[in-house]
Amino acid sequence: MVAGSSKERRRYRRWSAEAKRAICLETRAPGVSVAQVAQLHSLNANLIFKWLRDPRFAPGGMLEAAPVFLPVQLPDGEVPMAPSVVPSESGSLGRVEIVLAGGHRLNVQGAFDGDAVARLLAVLVRS
Numbered sequence: 839m840v841a842g843s844s845k846e847r848r849r850y851r852r853w854s855a856e857a858k859r860a861i862c863l864e865t866r867a868p869g870v871s872v873a874q875v876a877q878l879h880s881l882n883a884n885l886i887f888k889w890l891r892d893p894r895f896a897p898g899g900m901l902e903a904a905p906v907f908l909p910v911q912l913p914d915g916e917v918p919m920a921p922s923v924v925p926s927e928s929g930s931l932g933r934v935e936i937v938l939a940g941g942h943r944l945n946v947q948g949a950f951d952g953d954a955v956a957r958l959l960a961v962l963v964r965s
Contacts, residue, residue, distance in 0.1 A: 858894075859897070861886060862896060864878075865886060865890065872887060872890075933947045934946045934947075934950075
């Protein structure tokens with residue numbers, strides 16, 4: 839059979855669940871892109887993205903991970919506004935305003951459950 843012939847049988851590799859998890863974990867290293875990991879393993883980056891969306895292979899159960907604060911860099915000369923705390927109708931203090939890049943805005947005032955706010959943020963970030 840001639841190499842490159844359309845009748846040549848294509849061989850598909852099979853990846854174990856452990857191998858998929860390990861490859862997905864490699865994408866979480868600082869400064870490493872999914873494209874670099876894909877090239878290292880001779881894979882299409884879209885396949886790795888598909889694995890990353892699957893909770894079975896996402897590093898550290900990413901869908902179940904607790905929310906964390908991420909570092910923020912502001913352009914030089916830009917001063918952030920101090921958070922404002924205002925009393926709610928019930929007399930308890932607390933106000934949080936979060937603006938996401940997708941245009942979603944979340945305002946929470948008064949006493950609130952931090953876990954519930956974190957779950958709401960997780961939904962907004964995915965949409």
